[in-house]
Amino acid sequence: MTDLLLLPGDGIGPEVTAQVRRVANRLANDLTIDERPFGGTSFDQLGTPLADETLTQAKAAKAVLMGAVGGPQWANAPRDKRPEAGLLGLRAGMGVFANLRPAICFQPLAGASTLKREVIEGLDLMIVRELTGGVYFGKPRGIEDLPGGGRRGVDTQVYTTAEIERIARVAFELARGRKNKVHSAEKSNVMETGLLWRQVVTDLHSREYADVELEHILADNAAMQLVKNPKQFDVMVTDNLFGDILSDEAAQLTGSLGMLPSAALGAPGTPGLYEPIHGSAPDIAGQGIANPLAAILSFEMALRWSLGRADLADKLYAAVGKALEKGARTPDLGGQLTTIEMADAVLTEL
Template sequence: MTAQPAKKLLVLPGDGIGPEVMREVTRIITWLEEKRGLSFDITEDLVGGASLAEYGEPIRDEVIEKARAADAVLFGSVGDPRWNHVGFDKRPELAILKLRQELALFANLRPAKVFDALVDASTLKPDVVRGLDIMIVRETVGGIYFGNPRGIETLPDGSKRGINTEVYTTSEIERVARVAFELARKRSGRVCSVEKCNVMESGLLWKEVVTDLHAREYKDVGLSHMLADNCAMQLVRNPRQFDVIVTGNLFGDILSDLASMLTGSLGMLPSATLGAADSHGKLPALYEPIHGSAPDIAGQGIANPIAQILSFAMLLRYSFNMQDEGQLIEDAVSNVLESGLRTADIISDGKTRVSTSVMGDAILGELDKLQK
C-alpha cells in the first residue's frame, strides 16, 4: 500500500493559555502518528501578542502565506493586556480577523454540545440542557466587523462619533446559509435563521435571501426564522428546540458565546472556520477553541485543554476526512469526563481536580484503551 502524504498543518498557539492547551494537542498528534500510522508535516509560528513582541505586528504576511499553503490551520488564542495601549490596527486580535479575511474563511461552526457527565456543570437546570446538541453557523468575513465606512471622527463641536456599518450581499448570505443547510441534512434537518429584520435592512435582506435559497434548493430541510434578541432568550429558555442556527457576524459572536455557557464552560467548546473548496477540492480551514487567551490563569497549568483538543478532532473530520480518528478523540474526552476528572473551570463536588497536563495524560490513556 502506498503511504499517504503527510498532512500539512500550521500550528499557531498564540497568547496566554494558548501554548499550554496546544501542547496537549501536539501530544495527541504524536500518539496518532505512533499508534495510527498517520503522518503530519507541522509548522509552528507566532501570532497575536507573541508576534507583536517579536516582530512588531500581530501577524506577518509570511504567516498568512504559510496558512494558505497548509492543509489546515490549528489556532490557539490571542490577546494580551500588555498590548492594550497599541493602536486599533496593531491589537493582537487582528491576527484572527486577518486570517479569516485573507483566507476567505466565511463560515464559523460552533457546536454547543453537553456531555452527559457535565450536565450539572451548566448554570441551567439539568432537564433543560441534558442532551443539548446545537450547531451555530456564524458568518465571519462580512457584516459590521468588516463593513465600511468605519472609524472614529471628530465633529465640528469637538465631540467624537464612532461609526461601524452592517453590510451583507446576496452571495455572502447564500454561501453561509448553504453551509447551514448542508449541515442540517446530516443532523436533525432543521435550520433557524437569525437576524433583526424588524429594525435593520441588512436583516431583512438576510431573511429574504435565506428564504429564497431554501425554496430553491433545500425544501427537504425545515426552516424557521427568529429575531436575534428572541433567540438569545430562547437559548436560555428552551435550547433543545434548536438544531442548526445560522446568523451574521455580530449576532453569531454573541449567541455562540451565550450557547457555550449552556454547556458549563467556555473551556469545553471547539470551533471550525471554513472557506470554499478550490478546484482541487482543498478546503481552506482554521480550527480554534472559542475561549480566549485567559491571561489571568496563563502559566499556572490549570487551563482546560479540551476545547483545543476537540477543535483538533473537528480538524480531522472536516479537513482530513478522518472520521474514525475524530470520533476516537471525542470518545476519549467523554470517557475521561465520565471518570470524574475535571479542570478548575468544570470542577464540582465529588470530582477530582486536575491540571492541564494531567487532563492530557488521562485523554491519552483513554486513547490507548480505545485503540486496543
C-alpha cells in the same frame, strides 16, 4: 505540504496548543506539524500580529489550529497591530467564511451547567456564524472629531446576496446530516441587512432546500430561547456580530467555555481554521490550570473536516467522553486537574 499549522498565540493559547501537539503525536504521528508565532506574541517578536510568512504558510497547510489571541499588554497598541487585527486578517486571508460552533453537553457534565439538568441534558446544537462580513469588516468605520466638540464612532453593517447565500447553504447542508432543521437569526424588524438576510435565506430555501425545515427568529429572541429551551435548536445560522454573541451564550450553557471548539471553513479544497472559543484568559495564563479540551476537540474537528481522518476524529471524541465519565476535571469544571493532567486523561483513553 504541512498538514497542521499550529498558531499558539497568547495567554493560555500556548498551554492548550501544546496538549494538542501531544494528542496529535499519539493519535496521528504521520501528520506533519509546524508552528508559527501569532497575535500579540507575533507583534512582540516580529512587529506585526500576522506576519506575511505566517499567512502564506497557513494558506498552504491542510489545516490551521490556533490557541487564542489578545491580552491587556497590547491594549494600547495601534488598532491595526493589535492581536485581534491579526485574527481578522487571518480569517480574511484564508477566506474562511463559515464558522461552525458546536454546543454539546457531554453527559457527565450535565450538572456543570448553570441551567437545570433537564434543560441542558442532551444538548447538541450547531451555530453557523458568517465570519468575514458584517459589521466587523464593513466600511466606513472609525472615530472622528465633531466640529462642536465630542467624537463620533462609526461601524457599518454590510451584507450582499452572495455572502448570505453561501453561509445559508452551509447551514442547510449541515442540517440535512443532522435533524433537518435550521433557525435563521437576524433583526429584520429594525435592520435593512436583517431584512435582506431573511429575504435571501427564504429564497434559497424555496429554490434548493425545501426539504429542510426553516424557521426565522429575531436574534434577541434567539438569545432568550437559548436559555429557556436550548434543545429546540439544531442548526442556527446568523451573521458575524450576532453569531459572536449567540455562540458564546450557547457555549456557556454546556458548563464551561473551556469545552467548546470551533471550525472556520472556506471553499472546498481550502484549509480550515480551528480554534477553541475560550479566548486567551490572561487571568489564568501561566498557571497550568486551563482546560485543554476545547483545543483538543478543535483538533478533532480538524481531523474530520480538513485532514480526512474521520476515523481518528471518532476515536478522539470518544476518548474525551470516557475521560469525563471517569471524573477527569479541570478547575473550570469543578475539579483539580492541571492542563497537562487533563490531556493525560485523554491520552490514557486513546
